[in-house]
Amino acid sequence: MALPMSSLTPSSRAPRLAAAVPYLALLGAIISLTAGTSFAKSLYPMVGPAGTSALRVGLSALMLLAVWRPWRARFTRSDLKALALYGVVMGFMNLSFYMSLNTIPLGVALAIEFTGPLAVALFNARRLIHVVWVGFAVLGLVLLLPLDGAGEALDPLGCAFAAMAAFCWALYIVFGKRVSHLPSGPTVAVGMSAAALTVVPFGAATAGFSLLSPSILGLGLIVALVSSALPYTLDMVALRGIPKRTFGVLLSGDPAVGALAGLWVLGEHLSTLQWLAIAAVITASVGAVLTSPPGEDQPLQEPGAPA
16 A cells, blocks of 8 residues: 655654664764774874873863863852762773773773673662673673683783773763763763863873874874764763663673774784673673663663763
């Protein structure tokens, strides 16, 4: 049976396009973040991981300050204290994650880091099925972490930095919720500025004046734009239009996307065991999201996702 011509008009397609925008924004944010992080590793031989993190966070802060002009927002002293905690945790999360990439593959680092928000999701779990998802998460970590000195074991220091990033991501969620009632743009700008004040001294101590080289600054600007400013902006679009449960399921694929980006951009080949470990972590995250109480399936209003 033929569809009425009115159903094919541009005006009828507009609502569908509008509904798809948040999902396209989230996909763009994930791809942009992982591609930018992969590209960032090309700066390691020149300024090291701490220097690269300083460039990313510092230049991102300048971009966000220019766009959102947070000094026009009326933050109270209590707000600024909460934003400082939020930013410091964000800074150490970024620094720890970049330090982990110095010795372990991107997909593996993301899988370990992803256990931070997974732990927050499961912390208050009261249903028996959540024990299953904890088991999957533990299985993934056992397969990834160098617990037995096996031939495929990863660098312990790199894994420790990734675990620190996971811990910081969990704190980021906690502190992020405390400032989620504030305007998103200025909040992220102030938080990123606090993160820059936290990270830049470490980068300056290790990379020195090489951070100010025009060629290094140019590459750092690309990293900051693609791995922070752009995905944070896209996240704000996605967070306001995607239900929490759906958002969590889609975001759970981040480690797999990171592993593929590491393979294509950096030539980081993972073993079958490492792919299985990443799959176990993703399964735990998706399962935890899908079995959360239905009442939690509301649009998110938190600041942008990290990493």
